[in-house]
Amino acid sequence: MPANETTELTVRWELSRQADGATTLALTGELDAISTALIWERIEQELALAKATALKVDATGLSSCDSAGLALLYSLSSGSMTPGAKVDLTGLSPDLDHLFRSFSNDDYEALQEHEPDCSFWINDVGAAVSTWLRDLREQLEFIGEVTIAVAVGLMRPRRMRWKEVLRVFETAGVNALPIVCLLTFLIGMVIAFESAQPLEKLGAQIFVAQLLGLTITRELGPVMAAIMLAGRSGSAFAAELGTMKVNEELNALQTMGLSPVQFLVVQRVVAGLLLTPILTVFAMYAGLLGGIPVLLGLGFPLRMVLEQIQHGLHFGDLAQGLCKSVIFGGIVASVSCLRGLQTGEGPRAVGESTTRSVVSSILLIILADAVFAAVTYVLKA
Amino acid sequence: MNGERKVLIEARDLTIGYGERVVLENINFKVHRGEVFAILGASGSGKSTLLKHLIGLYPPASGDVLISGASLVQAEGETRQAILRRFGVLYQGAALFGSLTTFENVRLPLDEFTDLPEQAKDLIALSKLRLVGLESAATRLPADLSGGMQKRAGIARAIVLDPCVLFLDEPSAGLDPITSAGLDALIGQLARGLGITFVMVTHELPSIFSVADRAVVLDPKERRIVAEGPPAELREHAPLPWVRQFLNREVA
Numbered sequence: 189m190p191a192n193e194t195t196e197l198t199v200r201w202e203l204s205r206q207a208d209g210a211t212t213l214a215l216t217g218e219l220d221a222i223s224t225a226l227i228w229e230r231i232e233q234e235l236a237l238a239k240a241t242a243l244k245v246d247a248t249g250l251s252s253c254d255s256a257g258l259a260l261l262y263s264l265s266s267g268s269m270t271p272g273a274k275v276d277l278t279g280l281s282p283d284l285d286h287l288f289r290s291f292s293n294d295d296y297e298a299l300q301e302h303e304p305d306c307s308f309w310i311n312d313v314g315a316a317v318s319t320w321l322r323d324l325r326e327q328l329e330f331i332g333e334v335t336i337a338v339a340v341g342l343m344r345p346r347r348m349r350w351k352e353v354l355r356v357f358e359t360a361g362v363n364a365l366p367i368v369c370l371l372t373f374l375i376g377m378v379i380a381f382e383s384a385q386p387l388e389k390l391g392a393q394i395f396v397a398q399l400l401g402l403t404i405t406r407e408l409g410p411v412m413a414a415i416m417l418a419g420r421s422g423s424a425f426a427a428e429l430g431t432m433k434v435n436e437e438l439n440a441l442q443t444m445g446l447s448p449v450q451f452l453v454v455q456r457v458v459a460g461l462l463l464t465p466i467l468t469v470f471a472m473y474a475g476l477l478g479g480i481p482v483l484l485g486l487g488f489p490l491r492m493v494l495e496q497i498q499h500g501l502h503f504g505d506l507a508q509g510l511c512k513s514v515i516f517g518g519i520v521a522s523v524s525c526l527r528g529l530q531t532g533e534g535p536r537a538v539g540e541s542t543t544r545s546v547v548s549s550i551l552l553i554i555l556a557d558a559v560f561a562a563v564t565y566v567l568k569a
Numbered sequence: 570m571n572g573e574r575k576v577l578i579e580a581r582d583l584t585i586g587y588g589e590r591v592v593l594e595n596i597n598f599k600v601h602r603g604e605v606f607a608i609l610g611a612s613g614s615g616k617s618t619l620l621k622h623l624i625g626l627y628p629p630a631s632g633d634v635l636i637s638g639a640s641l642v643q644a645e646g647e648t649r650q651a652i653l654r655r656f657g658v659l660y661q662g663a664a665l666f667g668s669l670t671t672f673e674n675v676r677l678p679l680d681e682f683t684d685l686p687e688q689a690k691d692l693i694a695l696s697k698l699r700l701v702g703l704e705s706a707a708t709r710l711p712a713d714l715s716g717g718m719q720k721r722a723g724i725a726r727a728i729v730l731d732p733c734v735l736f737l738d739e740p741s742a743g744l745d746p747i748t749s750a751g752l753d754a755l756i757g758q759l760a761r762g763l764g765i766t767f768v769m770v771t772h773e774l775p776s777i778f779s780v781a782d783r784a785v786v787l788d789p790k791e792r793r794i795v796a797e798g799p800p801a802e803l804r805e806h807a808p809l810p811w812v813r814q815f816l817n818r819e820v821a
Contacts, residue, residue: 221730225684254731256685259692268688286762290696295704299672299691302708533712534667 199223199250199257203234209241211273213264216249219257228260232269240273248279258284262291330526333449334457341454352455353462360421361463368416368467369474375408376400376478384486397483397493398500404475405501405509411557412475413467414516417460418549422524425456426545429528430538438529453525457518464517465510472509512560519556520549574601575637577734577766578623583632585615585622591630592618594792598785602733605760605767605780607800610787611815616770617661617738619787623768624656624736625649637733654682657727657735657765661742663719665711665726672698672707675726682730697725701755717748721755728759735759737769741776753779774818778804786812 199217213231235243245264247253253261263269265277280288341348380396387393429452432438438448476497483493527545531537578600586592592615600606608616622629625641634641636652644652665674676694679685698704701721711719720740727735740756741749753776759765771777777784777800784803786796796807804816
C-alpha cells in the first residue's frame with residue numbers, strides 16, 4: 189500500500205497487509221494534536237478495509253508524540269479499531285511510556301457506562317412538592333423571625349445599624365427614583381391613550397382623568413414601585429447575601445454569636461418598609477403627570493382635568509395604595525433576603541438565588557394585591 | 570546545568586504594578602526549559618502579581634516577558650493566542666467550573682482548541698485524570714471534591730493540552746501536609762516525566778526544597794529580586810540575613 193502523505197501533515201503512515209491478514213502500521217514524523225485529528229478517521233477506515241487478523245503498530249519512526257498522538261496509539265493498541273485482531277505496539281520511546289500507561293480502557297468504559305441519574309416522574313413530582321412545602325415552611329418561619337427581629341430593632345433603636353439602613357435607603361430608594369418615575373410616567377400616558385378610545389364612543393372621555401387617578405393610586409403606583417424594587421434592589425439583596433454565604437461571611441457572623449437576620453436582614457427590611465411608600469408616592473405623581481398631557485391633547489383644560497382627578501380620588505384610595513406599598517416593600521425585602529440566605533454552594537447558586545428572589549417577590553406582590561382587592565371589595569360591600 | 574538548557578521564559582527589565590502603584594521594579598530573571606522555578610517572598614511582595622504578568626493577564630508598566638524569545642507583551646491576536654496556548658495555569662482556588670463535572674472540566678480545553686474525535690478527547694482527559702489520581706472522581710462535581718482533589722483536577726485541566734510551561738499560584742495553600750507532599754511528588758513527576766517547565770508561587774518551604782530547582786526571592790520594601798539560585802543554596806548562603814531567616818523559618 190502506498191504511503192499516505194499530504195502537505196499539511198507532519199506525520200506519515202504506511203499500512204502493509206500480508207496474505208494471512210497480518211498487518212503492519214508504521215508511523216513516522218510528528219504526531220501532534222493537529223495531525224492526529226486529521227489522520228484518526230482515515231487510519232480507522234483503512235484498517236476496517238484491511239480486515240487485519242493481527243496488527244503491528246510500529247512507532248519507531250515517530251520523532252515526537254503528544255497526548256493526542258498517544259491517544260491514537262492507545263486506541264490502536266487496545267484493538268478498538270481492529271476488533272478481534274491481536275495488536276502489538278512497538279517502538280514507543282521510554283520517555284512516553286509513563287504517559288502512555290496513564291491511558292486506560294477501563295476508565296473509558298466506566299465513563300461511557302455512567303449515565304446521569306434519571307428518576308421516575310412520580311418521584312420528581314413528589315420531590316417538587318416536598319421542596320415547595322419545605323420552602324413554604326421556611327418562608328413562614330423566616331417571616332416570623334424577621335417580624336420579631338424588626339420589632340426588637342425598632343424597640344431598641346440604639347442597637348439598630350441605622351447607617352446601613354440609610355445606605356440601603358439611598359441605593360434602593362433614592363437611586364431608584366428616576367427609573368420608577370419614568371416607568372410610571374409612561375404607564376400613565378399609555379393608560380390615558382388606551383382608555384380614551386373606548387370612552388370616546390360613550391362620550392365620556394373626561395372620565396379618563398378619574399380612571400387614571402384611581403388606577404394609578406390604588407393599583408399601578410404601588411405595584412409598579414414594588415416590582416421595580418424587586419427587580420432592581422431585591423435581586424441585589426439576594427446576590428449580596430448569597431455571595432456573603434458563599435464566602436462564608438455568614439458562618440463568620442454566626443460563630444461571632446451574631447444572627448444574620450438581626451445583623452443583615454432587619455436593616456434591609458426596615459429600609460424596604462420605609463422607602464416603598466415614598467417611592468409609591470413619586471410613582472403616583474409621575475403616573476398622573478404622564479396622563480395629563482394626553483388629556484390636554486384631547487382638548488380638556490388643565491383645570492377641568494385636575495378637578496376630575498380630585499373628584500374621583502378619595503383619601504381612602506391613597507391610604508389603600510400606601511398600605512399596599514408598605515406590605516409590598518416588606519415582602520420584597522424579606523423574600524429577597526431569604527433567597528440570599530438560602531444560597532447553596534458556588535457562584536451558580538448566587539445566580540439562582542437572585543432569579544428566585546425576583547420571581548418569588550413578583551409572585552407574592554401579585555398574590556398580596558389580589559388578596560387586598562378581594563378584602564377591600566368585601567369590606568366595601 | 571542551566572547553561573545547557575534553553576531559556577523558555579525571560580523577564581526583561583520588568584516593572585509591574587496596579588495603576589500608579591508600582592509593585593516590582595526592573596525585574597530580570599530567566600526560566601530554563603524543564604526546570605521547576607519558584608517565586609518566593611513575604612506576603613504582599615508581589616509574587617502573585619508577577620505571576621499574573623508572566624501569563625499575560627496584565628500588561629507591565631514597562632519591560633517585557635519573552636517566551637522562547639518571542640515577546641508576550643508585544644504579541645497580538647493569533648500570535649498571542651498561540652503563545653498563551655503553551656501555558657497551563659493552576660489558580661489558587663483551582664478555578665474549576667462548578668457546573669461541569671471533573672471530567673468535563675478537564676475535557677473543556679480539548680473541545681475548544683482541537684478537532685480530535687470524541688473518543689480521543691475522552692481518552693486524553695481520562696489519562697490526565699489518572700495521572701493526577703482522580704480517575705475515580707471523573708463524574709463528580711467540583712463541589713463534591715476536597716481541596717486537594719480540586720487542586721489536582723486543576724492541574725489535570727492545566728496539562729490537558731500538553732503545555733510547555735505550567736504556572737502554579739500557591740498550589741499547596743490550604744492543603745494538609747500529606748496532600749501537599751502528594752502534590753509536590755506529582756509536580757516532580759510531571760516535570761521529570763513530561764518535561765514540563767514549572768513556575769510556582771508558594772510559601773510552603775517543604776515544597777520549595779523538595780521540588781524547586783531554582784528560586785527568586787522578592788523584597789516588598791526594595792520592590793526587586795534580592796536573591797536568586799537553588800533554594801538549598803539560598804538557605805545557607807543568601808547574601809541578605811532576612812532571606813536566610815525566611816528560608817530557615819526563623820523569627821527575625
